[in-house]
Amino acid sequence: MLKLTTKLPNPPKTTAFTLTLPYEKRIITRQRVMLDQGLEAGLFLERGGTLQQGDCLQAETGEQVRIQAALEAVSTVYCEDALLLAQVCYHLGNRHIPLEISAGRVRYLQDHVLDDMVRGLGLSVVLEQASFEPEAGAYAGAHAHNSHPYISFNHGH
Structure with a gap:
């Protein structure tokens, strides 16, 4: 069994192994997994x-494994009205669920109650199979997938 212990800061372009996981498994840092090639790893x-x-990720023995986000049942809301999209994000976020937010779109793991709420706000919900990569959160350090290098925070008091 490979022991994957290190997340590489500068991933190589190719690796011999891949590991496809849904979001709920990509947040667990200690677990037993099966690589896509059939090899057991931890x-x-x-x-x-x-x-x-x-x-x-790199194993203690040097093997490298690239992470792939699995396709999952997600609800996607497409909306070009920035204010309405912000309102939908507010109401979904108020329920403390992970959200993947991008220009003109918000995505969350499928939930019929949330889908009905969004429809009640006047928007359509598209049920899809897609990878899900939600925002890391304000206190999680660097932004997960859309960094904003032009924004600077000065917390000097």
Whole structure:
């Protein structure tokens, strides 16, 4: 069994192994997994992190494994009205669920109650099979997938 212990800061372009996981498994840092090639492995990673599409892990013995986000049942709301999309994000976020937010779109793991709420706000919900990579959260360090290098925070008091 491979012991995957290190998340590489500069992933190589190719790896011999891949590991496809849904979101709920990409937030667990200690678990037994099966690589896509059929090899058993164990994750022994630093606590508190989330694995993202394209991340690369290294085993104690040097093997490298690229992470792939599995396709999952998600609800996607497409909306070009920024204010209405912000309102939908507010109401969904108020329920403390993970959200993947991008320009003109918000996505969450499928939930018929949430789908009905969004429809009640006047928007359509598209049920899809897609990878799910939600926002890391304000206190999680660097932004998960859309960094904003032009925003600077000065917390000097």
